[in-house]
Amino acid sequence: MKAITVNAIGDPCPIPVIKATKALNEMQEAGILEVHVDNEVAVQNLNRLANSKGVKVASVKTGEMEFVVTMTLEGAVTVSDTPAVCIPDARGDVVVAVGSNVMGKGDDALGATLMKGFLYAISQLEVLPKAILFYNGGAKLTVEGAVSVEDLKSMEAQGVEILTCGTCLNFYGLTDKLAVGSVTNMYAIVEKLNGASKVIRP
Numbered sequence: 001m002k003a004i005t006v007n008a009i010g011d012p013c014p015i016p017v018i019k020a021t022k023a024l025n026e027m028q029e030a031g032i033l034e035v036h037v038d039n040e041v042a043v044q045n046l047n048r049l050a051n052s053k054g055v056k057v058a059s060v061k062t063g064e065m066e067f068v069v070t071m072t073l074e075g076a077v078t079v080s081d082t083p084a085v086c087i088p089d090a091r092g093d094v095v096v097a098v099g100s101n102v103m104g105k106g107d108d109a110l111g112a113t114l115m116k117g118f119l120y121a122i123s124q125l126e127v128l129p130k131a132i133l134f135y136n137g138g139a140k141l142t143v144e145g146a147v148s149v150e151d152l153k154s155m156e157a158q159g160v161e162i163l164t165c166g167t168c169l170n171f172y173g174l175t176d177k178l179a180v181g182s183v184t185n186m187y188a189i190v191e192k193l194n195g196a197s198k199v200i201r202p
Contacts, residue, residue, distance in 0.1 A: 002031030009038045009066065016042045017049055024053070024071070033071040040159030043067050047158070059157040067157060094129040095196035096122060097189075098138035103202045115141070118202045119148040123155050129200070131161035131192050133184070139168035143177040152180045165189065 004023050008016035020035050027033065035046055043059050046069040050057035056072040102111025103118055119141070122129065132155070134142050141148055142164045156162050162181025169175045169183065193199055 006035045035069045038065045061157040093197035096129045096132040096200045098134050100137040101140040123151040135165035143174045144179045149179045
């Protein structure tokens with residue numbers, strides 16, 4: 001299977017889309033196109049390009065400001081009529097605040113299952129939240145071995161901020177186990193909540 005890598009790091013919009021469109025046009029058979037970019041809006045625009053043409057797409061955050069968008073072609077596609085446009089960040093000003101590793105009160109096993117389903121459902125929304133905050137028991141959901149880490153990584157790769165309370169990680173002895181996102185503090189959490197147009201609490 002043919003593989004092509006496009007470096008669009010540092011390129012302003014709509015150059016990443018233009019480069020990807022050109023590369024797709026040149027692929028006359030099944031193959032993989034990897035586009036490297038350095039901002040979340042470019043990731044979203046490349047995802048739209050792929051989705052508009054029925055091409056499988058996945059995105060991964062590989063560094064502080066580095067993302068890889070992978071498009072998998074099962075055959076040649078026609079993309080010459082795809083407009084190279086810059087679409088603003090599609091994320092709303094919605095913040096999700098997760099204060100426990102279980103959802104609701106009652107049986108904890110059921111609550112853990114519900115929380116897993118909740119985070120998966122969030123990852124499937126057409127418009128993703130701007131940030132997801134994890135504090136108190138919620139800090140257990142962003143560490144190594146947690147069942148929702150892959151869903152959280154997928155959202156992070158699409159530009160969602162995944163922030164976990166550092167005091168909480170320390171309290172549970174999980175400071176060195178963080179598997180997704182970054183550590184934050186209570187002041188930053190309050191700022192995120194205060195600036196949100198809507199706050200969702202499971």
